Amino acid sequence: MRGMVIGAVGIVHVFLAQFAIGGGMLLTYLQWRAGRGDALARRFIGSFFKYLVLVSFVAGALTGVAMWFTTIQVGPRTIGLMIDEFHWLWATEWVFFFVEVIAGYTFLRVGDRLSDPLRLRLLALYTGAAIGSLFWINGILAWQLTPGDWVRTHDLWAGFWNASFWPSLGYRLAVSATLAALAAILVVGTLELARAERHRLVTMIARLMLPMIAMPVLGAWYLAVIPDDSRRWLTGGSVAMSMFLAIAAGATGLIGAYAVVGLVWKRLYASGATAMLLLTLAFAATAAGEFVREGARKPYTVRGVLYSNSIAPDEVARLRVVGSVANDPYPLRDAARYPTAQLALGARVYRAQCSACHTLTGANAVVHLVTGWTADQRRMNIAQLQRTKGFMPPFAGTPTELEALVQLLTWEERGAPAAWPELDDPAVRARIAAWLDEAGPDAAPAVRE
Numbered sequence: 001m002r003g004m005v006i007g008a009v010g011i012v013h014v015f016l017a018q019f020a021i022g023g024g025m026l027l028t029y030l031q032w033r034a035g036r037g038d039a040l041a042r043r044f045i046g047s048f049f050k051y052l053v054l055v056s057f058v059a060g061a062l063t064g065v066a067m068w069f070t071t072i073q074v075g076p077r078t079i080g081l082m083i084d085e086f087h088w089l090w091a092t093e094w095v096f097f098f099v100e101v102i103a104g105y106t107f108l109r110v111g112d113r114l115s116d117p118l119r120l121r122l123l124a125l126y127t128g129a130a131i132g133s134l135f136w137i138n139g140i141l142a143w144q145l146t147p148g149d150w151v152r153t154h155d156l157w158a159g160f161w162n163a164s165f166w167p168s169l170g171y172r173l174a175v176s177a178t179l180a181a182l183a184a185i186l187v188v189g190t191l192e193l194a195r196a197e198r199h200r201l202v203t204m205i206a207r208l209m210l211p212m213i214a215m216p217v218l219g220a221w222y223l224a225v226i227p228d229d230s231r232r233w234l235t236g237g238s239v240a241m242s243m244f245l246a247i248a249a250g251a252t253g254l255i256g257a258y259a260v261v262g263l264v265w266k267r268l269y270a271s272g273a274t275a276m277l278l279l280t281l282a283f284a285a286t287a288a289g290e291f292v293r294e295g296a297r298k299p300y301t302v303r304g305v306l307y308s309n310s311i312a313p314d315e316v317a318r319l320r321v322v323g324s325v326a327n328d329p330y331p332l333r334d335a336a337r338y339p340t341a342q343l344a345l346g347a348r349v350y351r352a353q354c355s356a357c358h359t360l361t362g363a364n365a366v367v368h369l370v371t372g373w374t375a376d377q378r379r380m381n382i383a384q385l386q387r388t389k390g391f392m393p394p395f396a397g398t399p400t401e402l403e404a405l406v407q408l409l410t411w412e413e414r415g416a417p418a419a420w421p422e423l424d425d426p427a428v429r430a431r432i433a434a435w436l437d438e439a440g441p442d443a444a445p446a447v448r449e
């Protein structure tokens with residue numbers, strides 16, 4: 001559930017922020033044409049497309065701040081690690097963003113009074129800074145999935161220039177240009193222009209979508225460099241992930257075919273309604289693509305270094321002895337709900353180890369997933385969580401904690417009755433301990449570094 005909140009904010013942010021970058025590219029291109037005497041291009045810059053870029057970039061900045069708030073809530077340890085490692089790169093990114101803000105605002109306020117060469121330089125500065133800001137953040141995001149040699153050396157640049165850096169940067173730039181072009185065509189539909197002029201404008205703008213030709217190669221390159229197990233899940237191993245990948249690829253393919261063949265090559269006209277439809281497809285592709293990229297990291301938030309539940313791989317063995325919630329200082333939100341201490345312990349264990357990816361009874365609910373399993377089946381499959389599904393981290397608690405979790409699941413499944421027996425059977429704990437030992441404290445072999 002928490003993941004979904006981040007996901008929703010993140011997708012809107014990515015969409016807006018990429019649009020703001022592409023908007024800069026388009027405005028720069030149109031200004032270049034305006035400087036060479038294209039009056040239509042000049043009119044379009046002066047129309048509200050300029051404001052659209054500004055709005056998206058203000059909203060993009062706001063959702064960016066929202067991302068900080070939500071991710072810090074959900075994965076403070078991941079964010080902490082990222083800031084520890086990359087604070088200077090982040091600071092650099094913010095400098096670029098600052099330049100982007102100043103340049104964009106200056107263009108809005110005084111752009112009309114500047115000469116063409118100055119306007120061009122200002123827009124180029126805005127665009128360059130926007131691309132630069134993506135450049136820095138892209139390295140950090142790509143590092144999460146493919147940290148490469150950084151895992152051993154902790155060398156900043158080895159982490160930054162990681163295997164998926166270039167394909168994801170290239171892909172995002174092509175997406176940025178496409179989003180802006182589609183939004184611009186939408187705006188063209190609203191302008192009071194003769195049909196022939198509108199058509200010329202659409203054809204001019206559509207050129208910005210030409211980089212889409214490179215997207216299949218960039219996508220394939222990305223898939224080739226991500227870890228084997230991630231790739232397997234995306235290409236059949238996980239039905240949900242594979243479907244989302246298919247949606248992203250399919251929607252992108254449709255937009256690309258229409259843009260390149262229809263608009264650029266055949267010079268067809270696109271109405272505002274068509275642009276709206278394509279933009280909606282583009283949003284679906286962005287959402288599906290981000291979902292796939294985030295999902296491909298499981299069971300890690302930083303591959304090989306930190307699991308999604310904020311437990312580090314080398315801590316699992318110790319937590320199996322001392323317990324995963326022994327040092328958990330936070331009270332349960334609705335502590336009075338649990339009739340026994342064992343159930344309350346189970347709720348803490350669930351919160352610490354499972355809640356990053358599951359709910360208890362809502363979406364991807366553990367209670368629903370174990371429905372129909374016997375008590376021992378629940379114990380074994382949770383004790384061997386990394387074998388149950390390779391994209392889950394190993395269980396990182398004591399047999400007592402695991403039994404408390406199993407009791408909690410059964411109690412919730414029965415509708416949370418007011419009375420519930422506390423079960424503490426040494427024979428059960430011994431069985432759980434044996435299953436834990438059998439699976440070992442490491443991630444599934446396929447996802448180990």
Ligand code: HEC
Nearest residue numbers: 298299308309353354356357366369370382388391392393
């Ligand atoms: C990294 C994210 C993640 C974490 C952490 C995680 N899970 Fe899962 N788990 C998943 C996903 C994704 C599925 C697949 C759901 C599906 O198939 O619909 C899953 C499936 C399951 C299933 C069903 C397995 C099957 O084969 O039918 C169970 C049971 C389960 N999880 C229990 C747990 C428990 C208990 C915890 C905490 C100790 C936990 N999970 C922690 C992501 C996670």
